[in-house]
Amino acid sequence: MERDRDSDRARRREHTDDPARDDDPFTIRDVLATYNAQAPTLVRTYEDLPFKQVHAPVLDLLPDPGAHILDMGAGSGRDAAWFATNGYNVLAAEPSAEMRNLGKSLHPSPNIRWLDDALPTQEKLLRSKLTFDLIWLSAVWMHVPPSARARAFRKLVSVMSPGGSMMLTLRQGPPPADRPMEPATAADVEVLARRHGLQTVRSVRIPDILERDGIAWEVIWLRLPDDGTGALPLLRHVVLNDRKSSTYKLALLRTVIRVADGAGGLARPGSDERFVDLPLGLVALFWVRSFKPLIAKNLPQHPAGNARLAFVKDGFRRLQARSAHDLRIGQRFTGDDARDLILALRDAAKCIRHMPATFTTYPGSSDPIFPCARKPVRIRDTVRVDEAFLWSFGTFSVPVNLWQAMSRYAAWIEPAVLNEWIEMMRGYARQPDSRDAHMAALKWLEPGHDTGLVRGLGRRLRESGARLYCVWTGNRLKRDFDIDHCFPFAAWPCNDLWNLLPSAPAVNRSKGDRLPAAEA
Structure with missing residues (x-):
């Protein structure tokens, strides 16, 4: 099995007692200490507010009874109890022992399972392997230290069922003097949502029910798209959960998404009706295009750096002087450029065939998701990057349901892939560049609309x-x-x-x- 240093490093961080950074204004321990000390007062306040009044803006979006709900930061159990009474199955995660004990005594129900777990680590939740139709975060997100929010969000997305939703209510206005919290806005959450391929279904601002001066609430409902074929959950597995020893798997997904979105006319029905076949040369061409700016900026693609990447050989290096715009269908190459292009595509095709295409497998299986067959291609002095040339490198097969999902949902899938790719590169770097610098290097260059x-x-x-x-x-x-x-x-x-x-x-x-x- 492939294993990456970034994942190991992240796991070591997650097993510390309090993962907040030194520059955060508070820690999870601070939050828990406050809620434990004020539990009786806070529980009385929460229980006096009816569920339907508090959450009126999203009642029409609730899933059907029988759905599985994760109430993260369940507090007094008021919301969990409403769900349980109305036929839902609820996991109520509450890290404050005092709040949790009061909630259990107030709302005993066979449909509520209580769990001592906290954002952002959620260790017990992740070990349970459970997934949920709705993740419910009512007045919780402001208490997550700012530096931990991206990691907490990623973990929440990983336990969403296909087609599942996430609801957050965010306090706006001055925080109470006696409770640690930091501002969080719907705009911030929507940025995280886009990075992970979630859709914003609703985002509204509502007044404070208690009519406190200067206080309002933002309510945001997110949904994980599901095409009904199992394609999106499989893609999510590869992006978020599959073990990786380099960025190759993510690069392959991004490459195929780009082919589906911009060069789908070269696809053919596979000899096996379960697959769509692509020219392996086209996949290799888009692979080289993706990596050119990353290698030029020396952004690490492997824990050991870029010195021994399997596809970065003489042909690739000599093409570095050429613009990414030149690596496109219809372009003509002659002389050394033609020879270098063939070498670069051969090396890329070999790397794809033996590495990410082999090790990107179905969950619990060694069967590759993307079977491919490589052919030898001779060096020559003149090349036209056309259909015949690209097919001469071999065949790359994509399951029909994945191909359709990538074609239809590229705008949602690609940001999730790029986000994870950036996290891996920054994890490999000793002094990582900003996210913006990484995103700029990953930008897919298209020709300008120039007449x-x-x-x-x-x-x-x-x-x-x-x-x-x-x-x-x-x-x-x-x-x-x-x-x-x-x-x-x-x-x-x-x-x-x-x-x-x-x-x-x-x-x-x-x-x-x-x-x-x-x-x-």
């Missing part, structure tokens, strides 16, 4: 006496003209000259992103 060159050519042709005609109507362009992408830029970001043609401004702007049709 300036061809517009200049058109003006010079007209000045020389040549006539210009609208590509769509055939009418002569006597005054103004636009340069239009024949195949819309939104569908295919191609600025090649053959795809840029003169058109009448009114026609171009009314056509939008529609494709040419055989019939008008």
Whole structure:
């Protein structure tokens, strides 16, 4: 099994008593001490507030009875008791012994299981292997030390069932003098949600029920998408739970997502109807594109650094001088560039085949999720990066349900993959760069929507006496003209000259992103 130093380091941190950093304004111990000391008073206050009144903004979003609820920071058990009475199965996690004991005595129910566990470590919860249809965090998140929130959120996402939800209420306004808390906003939570592929279903601001001066509440409801095929839970397993000895598995997922989102036309039905086949050369090409800026900035992809990465050999190194824009379908390479491209793609294909494609397996199995077969490719002096060239490297197979999920939900899946990739790189680095620096290096470079060159050519042709005609109507362009992408830029970001043609401004702007049709 693969094992990564980053995970081991994280586990060592999590087994400390209090994982807050020195620069946090408080620790979990401070929070627990306060709640233990004030438990009787706080319990009376909570119990006087009816569940339906407190949580009116989200009652219509609750799952059907029978669902499994994690009430994290359950306090007096008021919310857990309402869920239990209404047919839900509740795990009430409360780290304050005094609050937990009072809650148990107030709300004895066979549908509530109490657990002594706390954010951000949640050790007992994670050991239970349970997953939940709804994670409920009512007036809790402000008590998590700021430096621990990203890790706590990641762990909560890991116990969400496919299609599950998470609800948070966040106090806004001055904190009470006698209880440690730090501001938390819906905007902050939405950033974490996007990084982990969650959708924001609802975000509202409501007044304080107790009518305290300057106090209001933000309520946010998040959902983990589920396509109903098992694809998204499988992807989540690979991203969050699967052991990794390098960033290769995440890089492979990002590569396939990029192929699905931007080059899906090269996919073919597999000989096995359970799979879609891709050209292994295309996967290798996008792999090299992903890694070029990371290697250029020396961002570590392995605990030992980048010195011995299996695909970073002579061909890859010599391509470093070429722009990522050059590594695209349709590009022509000659001479040394052609030879270096073939070498780089061969090395990448070999690395993919023997490493991440082999070790990215189904949970509890040694069966690879992405079977692939590699073919030998000879070195030559001229290369056109076309379909035939990319298929010559072999075949990379993707389960149909994963392919469909990656095609439909790339905007949600890719941020979760990139977030985990960044965490691994920062874990490997002795002095990690900022998250923004890592994200900038991971940005997928697309050609700009630039028609300036061809517009200049058109003006010079007209000045020389040549006539210009609208590509769509055939009418002569006597005054103004636009340069239009024949195949819309939104569908295919191609600025090649053959795809840029003169058109009448009114026609171009009314056509939008529609494709040419055989019939008008």
